[in-house]
Amino acid sequence: MSLEHFDVLVIGAGISGICAGYHLQTECPRRTYAILEGREKLGGTWDLFRYPGIRSDSDMYTLGYPFRPWTSPKAIADGPSILQYLRETAEAYGIDRRIRFGHRVKAAAWSSGDARWTVVVERGDSREEIRLTCSFLFVCAGYYDYEAGYTPRFEGTERFLGRMVHPQRWTNDIEYAGKRVVVIGSGATAVTLVPELAKAAAHVTMLQRSPTYIVSRPAEDKIANWLRAHLPEKVAYGISRWKNVLLGMTFYGMSKRAPSYVRRLITDEIRRQLGPTYDVEKHFSPRYNPWDQRVCLVPDGDLFDAIKSGRASIVTDHIETFTEHGIRLRSGEELAADLVVTATGLTLKVLGGVGVTVDGERVDLAKTMSYKGMMYTDVPNLASCIGYTNASWTLKCDLTCAYVCRLLNHLAKRGYRSCTPRVNDPSVSPQPWIDFSSGYIQRSIDMFPKQGSRAPWRLYQNYALDTLSLGLAPVEDGAMEFLA
Numbered sequence: 001m002s003l004e005h006f007d008v009l010v011i012g013a014g015i016s017g018i019c020a021g022y023h024l025q026t027e028c029p030r031r032t033y034a035i036l037e038g039r040e041k042l043g044g045t046w047d048l049f050r051y052p053g054i055r056s057d058s059d060m061y062t063l064g065y066p067f068r069p070w071t072s073p074k075a076i077a078d079g080p081s082i083l084q085y086l087r088e089t090a091e092a093y094g095i096d097r098r099i100r101f102g103h104r105v106k107a108a109a110w111s112s113g114d115a116r117w118t119v120v121v122e123r124g125d126s127r128e129e130i131r132l133t134c135s136f137l138f139v140c141a142g143y144y145d146y147e148a149g150y151t152p153r154f155e156g157t158e159r160f161l162g163r164m165v166h167p168q169r170w171t172n173d174i175e176y177a178g179k180r181v182v183v184i185g186s187g188a189t190a191v192t193l194v195p196e197l198a199k200a201a202a203h204v205t206m207l208q209r210s211p212t213y214i215v216s217r218p219a220e221d222k223i224a225n226w227l228r229a230h231l232p233e234k235v236a237y238g239i240s241r242w243k244n245v246l247l248g249m250t251f252y253g254m255s256k257r258a259p260s261y262v263r264r265l266i267t268d269e270i271r272r273q274l275g276p277t278y279d280v281e282k283h284f285s286p287r288y289n290p291w292d293q294r295v296c297l298v299p300d301g302d303l304f305d306a307i308k309s310g311r312a313s314i315v316t317d318h319i320e321t322f323t324e325h326g327i328r329l330r331s332g333e334e335l336a337a338d339l340v341v342t343a344t345g346l347t348l349k350v351l352g353g354v355g356v357t358v359d360g361e362r363v364d365l366a367k368t369m370s371y372k373g374m375m376y377t378d379v380p381n382l383a384s385c386i387g388y389t390n391a392s393w394t395l396k397c398d399l400t401c402a403y404v405c406r407l408l409n410h411l412a413k414r415g416y417r418s419c420t421p422r423v424n425d426p427s428v429s430p431q432p433w434i435d436f437s438s439g440y441i442q443r444s445i446d447m448f449p450k451q452g453s454r455a456p457w458r459l460y461q462n463y464a465l466d467t468l469s470l471g472l473a474p475v476e477d478g479a480m481e482f483l484a
Ligand SMILES: Cc1cc2nc3c(=O)[nH]c(=O)nc-3n(C[C@H](O)[C@H](O)[C@H](O)COP(=O)(O)OP(=O)(O)OC[C@H]3O[C@@H](n4cnc5c(N)ncnc54)[C@H](O)[C@@H]3O)c2cc1C
Pocket: 011, 012, 013, 014, 015, 016, 017, 036, 037, 038, 039, 042, 043, 044, 045, 046, 049, 055, 056, 057, 058, 059, 063, 103, 104, 105, 106, 140, 141, 142, 143, 144, 146, 189, 351, 352, 353, 354, 385, 387, 391, 392, 393, 394
């Protein structure tokens, strides 16, 4: 039986999958493609997360697509506006018509003889199994498990009489007005939730084991808004994008070169916001250096305002046990709670959980080395979109999509059927994929591929360098094997 065949199958219709669709139809117009999306809606992260206050924690000039200007005055945007932007982008370019919703990809098997992937899909509620084939598989499935977030085991949760929810599972029926709320966590989700819940709750306590670096930035970018008022839309957007890329790179570079100075800058600013009597050292001064873990961004200092107003507070301590009415801490203090929100992170997942085989052999991604942060040693015709950890996700995705298109055009031009990264230089040594000390990375680092000690195996996490290495470097580089 002949199966429906595509030149390219994209997995996932979030920011990355829509980006892939745009590049494929613009730069490889003769190639057939479809996007397989497991859910019934597009948008991925921006459709899944529904907790109060959900917003970006990087600016939209860099989280938005270079080909579709972000025109709202808010640079730090709320989740519904980002979702609308993604829907409008998909509609404007007809990408939405290429999406097959309710198609969960379970497995992909490469046959070198046929030079194609056979993709096993579970379709719809009935979970009917169908198969499709493609010449190139482009995984744009994000980096975490949609089924469940990460919640550590806490003593005594079964005794707790209030409600407990992970932000990934937030639903509209969760009441917090007038309630005592404890948000466990200190990452981007916790600092987003606390000021928003504090608007209506009786009190919100952010309970953290250890502090995170928090930086306040204006929600509206005055320069970007001025540029948009005075220049053509695309020109203004391009300038704002590069301005923010360079600002981000400068801040990251300074954090690596002069960590003590940057630490002081950040904590002095918080002291200025919260006043001299607030214990900034205890609640806002992490044990690690800035950018050893992701730095959290708060728009217009909203978290600090919530603390100053008395509607929210921070407690830095360890949980001893849940009790009937709240949480008892190691210090002996007890936090009364009607609602506990476990903003304790995501469960990471590689390649959207798709089981990959090459000529019948199962691929263990952890045993591979990543090529330019997008392909994997000895795995032909497969790329994945994984964004930056120190800048907006879309910056790297856009470069990856453009590179995949260059690769596809090269294959077509030379009559090649496959391309496979091979480590043929013994001096390239394997290194961990990411040097972040964050818990969510360290918990899952064993699932991830390695990076190599030098190009094209090295992950630079640097948009300017990647623009050169992905935008201009020749695709025939000695590390990629091409076969007819
Ligand atoms: C709450 C939150 C806020 C964030 N804020 C920012 C931010 O401000 N800036 C930033 O740079 N990053 C941010 N991130 C990271 C964020 O996930 C990325 O920016 C971006 O949204 C990822 O897009 P994506 O398309 O790669 O993945 P996702 O948004 O995760 O989309 C992946 C899609 O693939 C589908 N899929 C997965 N597996 C399969 C499968 N096997 N078969 C079929 N379909 C599948 C999913 O259903 C989903 O629709 C945030 C993350 C979270 C959780």
